[in-house]
Amino acid sequence: MIDINTLKNRRKKLASLINFPTVLWSGKSPSKNFKANHYPFRASSHFLYFTGIPLENAAIRLENDKLDLFMDNPSPDSTLWHGEMPTREDIARKIEANNAYPMKILKDKIDGVATIPVQDIVTYEKQRKILQRPLSINQDSKDIDHQLMKAIISLRLTHDEMALKEIKKAINISVEAHKKGIKSTKKCATEAEVRAVMESHIMSQNMTCAYNSIVTVHGEILHNETYNNLLESGDLLLADVGAESALGWASDITRTWPVNGQFSSSQRDIYDVVLAAHDACIEKMQAGIEYRDIHLLGAKIIAEGLVNLGILKGNPETLVEKDAHAIFFPHGIGHLLGLDVHDMEDLGDLAGYEDGRTRSDRFGLGYLRLDRPLKPGMVVTIEPGFYQVQAILNHPQFKEKYNQVVNWDKLKQFSDVRGIRIEDDILVTETGTEILTKNLPTQAEEIEEIMVE
Amino acid sequence: MIDINTLKNRRKKLASLINFPTVLWSGKSPSKNFKANHYPFRASSHFLYFTGIPLENAAIRLENDKLDLFMDNPSPDSTLWHGEMPTREDIARKIEANNAYPMKILKDKIDGVATIPVQDIVTYEKQRKILQRPLSINQDSKDIDHQLMKAIISLRLTHDEMALKEIKKAINISVEAHKKGIKSTKKCATEAEVRAVMESHIMSQNMTCAYNSIVTVHGEILHNETYNNLLESGDLLLADVGAESALGWASDITRTWPVNGQFSSSQRDIYDVVLAAHDACIEKMQAGIEYRDIHLLGAKIIAEGLVNLGILKGNPETLVEKDAHAIFFPHGIGHLLGLDVHDMEDLGDLAGYEDGRTRSDRFGLGYLRLDRPLKPGMVVTIEPGFYQVQAILNHPQFKEKYNQVVNWDKLKQFSDVRGIRIEDDILVTETGTEILTKNLPTQAEEIEEIMVE
The missing domain is CATH 3.40.350.10 (Creatinase/prolidase N-terminal domain)
Structure with missing residues (x-):
């Protein structure tokens, strides 16, 4: 091997x-x-x-x-x-x-x-x-x-052929695990059952999980590592599950799908906003581009989408400058992937941040784990999301600060959208990018189709 | 809860x-x-x-x-x-x-x-x-x-009702996991696949594993924690898998079954020796009895069985005194079960050994983890086994010491029996015992029947 x-x-x-x-x-x-x-x-x-x-x-x-x-x-x-x-x-x-x-x-x-x-x-x-x-x-x-x-x-920071081979092995198993999870959800009664379907595929291939799986109908709890909830028709299920190859190389994939097989129109609206951000970020990626700019692009597309839905008010670029996107998308657009799922995070920000750069104290940038120009051979995740995090939405300081830009009544119409994330693993190449996770569909109707099968 | x-x-x-x-x-x-x-x-x-x-x-x-x-x-x-x-x-x-x-x-x-x-x-x-x-x-x-x-x-050392309820919950899930593993083996190609079937049942019930599972066609490797081997017709698969309840209480079960659904006659012969030891030990258990005597009884029944098969030569009791049983059954008959799978083993032998007692330096007794009289409310495992451990069989010192009592030619006829263990969890009661794992069959033909279903 x-x-x-x-x-x-x-x-x-x-x-x-x-x-x-x-x-x-x-x-x-x-x-x-x-x-x-x-x-x-x-x-x-x-x-x-x-x-x-x-x-x-x-x-x-x-x-x-x-x-x-x-x-x-x-x-x-x-x-x-x-x-x-x-x-x-x-x-x-x-x-x-x-x-x-x-x-x-x-x-x-x-x-x-x-x-x-x-x-x-x-x-x-x-x-x-x-x-x-x-x-x-x-x-x-x-x-x-x-x-x-x-x-x-x-x-x-950049991967040789052996590393890429291992990462791809892990990714291929994770893709299958997600497909099995999506397919089996209608037959499952609990989060734990879907998790078991997904992780058992990884285990059956003699791989381990690169991190503690998130499989939850409460996707708004970002690092939810319990699996106690019942699945109820109308819920969205968010699954962030990735295999680690036998030699220790990671994969990291998230999909979000409707428990009953059909996105509601409010869920579909937000899903498409997140997917638009996902697609635009990947589209923009290439060697030389600053990853921070990819994050800001993702933030802008999300702000734009939420403005179009009437949830946010104002000019998308101004909203991002004010960090208003981060009310609903509080984390970074992604991170390095390699032997570790957040590659080299044991070294703090030394790997993620280019020399001389440090974490921003901006609410909408401070959780970004990677701030470097992209280089051929890098593998990074792209994982925009939308969440109704109670700790943010109910926070007096946020409430006051963003009172003018959020249409709270409109937001209530999207109460069946607690958390959505779409996450893929992308290799930067000499000429552009390769979506290593491309065998797992991202579009809402493709996911609904898998659930019908 | x-x-x-x-x-x-x-x-x-x-x-x-x-x-x-x-x-x-x-x-x-x-x-x-x-x-x-x-x-x-x-x-x-x-x-x-x-x-x-x-x-x-x-x-x-x-x-x-x-x-x-x-x-x-x-x-x-x-x-x-x-x-x-x-x-x-x-x-x-x-x-x-x-x-x-x-x-x-x-x-x-x-x-x-x-x-x-x-x-x-x-x-x-x-x-x-x-x-x-x-x-x-x-x-x-x-x-x-x-x-x-x-x-x-x-x-x-002895369990109250709440503890027993939790242990039974864990056991019931483990019993189902074993049944599913046994049932699915003919469809599985690798150890990893059977392990995934078993552990995914535990995971689907929102429980964890009380210890790292052993699922192997090389049962003679006592603590085998890899799952790389292919299953081949003629192999025996040994699975030692136990769930831990949500509140942390353990179960511990081992079964051994033929990959192709049918014990060979040599496998069946040895299986029945191990089962006879298992049954006799449980039969003898009751409050007041020394657990060490249960161990020695198990050793004697195994020696007796191996004498009957022509593998060992001599009088069973004398063979046990010489530790000759331990060539094939080198570990103890079992241990305490509770919040830990080896309960309170974090305290060394303080829990397992009665005041004033210490580990024997005898080869056939030194690995015994429990040396106390049984008391009502104790839960212990009974887990006799037969193994062809290469490190023992090829050891010059053992070879010489036991040369007269082992019929090496006869042993060769049992080369398809690398490792067998049968392990149940037993509650000592006021009036006798309760086999908490009784819903999982132990007899060879019962196991073959599950595999036919």
Whole structure:
């Protein structure tokens, strides 16, 4: 499955960018309610990027384009419980490590190395202890850890063929999962049942979920991770579900469909506004374009659509300048996609934000996770939405600020539209873009058709 | 869903056993690849036992039979992303807390309190910091933490009605999941597909898995948590899959069935040996009986069966004394079941082992997780098995030690039996036992029948 030349190429590219050695840890799975009952293991993405395979409790040391592997051989007890596992030497051969050592040797090889802190706290403590210095993600630092992060970001921002192959594998499974979810909804009584249909397709392909699925008739709760609600005729169901490939590459897809198979006219009206924003954003994407401008375009199309429906009042561009779109579309238009669903978000905004840029304090821009010019090889999501978030609509400050631009009576006619999002994964190419998720329909009538089948 | 009288009764019982205050933390979900991409939250079982509901980032202080709740209200930002959540006061009313405070007040209420370390390392560090002392599970300690553990163990060892109701809910869903898995196997091509059928039933009922499922044609790998293998006619599929109820109570069931719907005669022979051990163990169970004797009975029945098949040579009792059964049945006959699938295993052997007892260093006894006399209200698993574990069979030391008692040629005739386990969950009652998993057949022909349907 792994392509060794790609891995070696990644190591070589890193070596060309830094002049100090690097140690990257893979981490280990955290315990759930007792030590032996652990969460499924997920290797650190930076480690995965250079080794290709998810090894638990391992580390690599990169210097020039050489890779040394550090891991302990399985214990005899482990062989009893987990069967014959590959030895350190087996792994070293597979990933073409230049040397392979037991973990205890690592402490002798850490002079002047840079690293990136892992998420797993047990391993993080080991990192700190062995390196004897604090580890942090500091946007303003100039130390070697920071230089390493910037070097790795410059590699991971755009994807090589192996990465794209993996992302496409994950996407294809997610597309099928969504189709199955859409098809089965009329037979399902609860959110949990639809989620089970979708995730079981991902599981049947021996993949995992790249993030906790959102499958809800309350799409206005943006990160809703419960599945308790009954499906009722007239509800829209929002499903944000994406597979992760066996080698750890993510996909991220959202669709919204009517539980009873037919959008109401109010639902259809808003759906088409969101879809227009989605289509316009993808249409505008190309290398060199600022992603922030894509976001603002999406915001404008949504404002325009809501003006046409009589929900907002005023000139769409002025409305966006006032952040009035964000009453109904409070999040960013999307984010980087790669080994992580929000790629490299473990590094804060270092990956998402171009050098020298920081988060806006504007209500309509502050949640944007990506502010860079697009480059060929980048994969980003485009995910406009419309939500009636109670915390926003009932907020005295917002209510006052936007009282003049919202037609509250008109809005009441759209009370059966609590949350809509349409999300696709887009590859920026040399000549334009490729919609990697194109096999999953976006148009309302196409979705209704799947539900009839 | 929670029964407040039961919760108050548990608090009262604890108060009657200790004369110092207790603080229990719930923990938080660990990050996976970046902070916002976290594992599903699982509250600490000790916390759950007294509060009933899985609150994240909360703590309770118990003194006499009073409960004080410590948690912070959701931030405005959290309301935007996660919707309107219950406030501290809402929760306090629900669990009948005597007082409710923000988390920062906790530091003023920790004089002389005992605690139990949680699994979540971030919270564990907070515990250590606020209490300013090391936290450990020490079998020989006499400090208040240790006294608290023993008090809680004495409560959690036997189950009240609310606990049993939850365990039964989880079991009923697991039984259905197994039936669906058995029924669908002939249509499935891979282990992953059967796993998806089983887990999706659990997911569709809005439950989670109490542990990482084992669904494998290599049952001889005891903790096999990969699902890569193709199903081939002639294989046995071993599935160890159990749901956890919404309030956190576990179930734990294993069945083994033939991929093609029909046990071969060699498979059937060994299956019946394992089943005989399973049935005899359950038959012998009753209050007052030592669980260790149940284990030894299971071992003897397996040895006897293998002697009858010509695989082992000698007198069954002598074989068990020599640990020869453990060549093929290397693990314990079962364990406690409750809020954790190995209940209270976070406390090491404190819960599983009666005061003054420790693990045996015998090969055939050392993996036993429970060594206590049975008591009414206990739920334990009974899970004998037969495995051809390569790490054991090829081990020079074992080979030599057991060369005289194993008929290696005969064993070759059973090469299509790599791993079999049959596992049920049993409640000890005042008058005998109740097989909580009785709705899932154990007999070979019953299982074959399900596969025909």
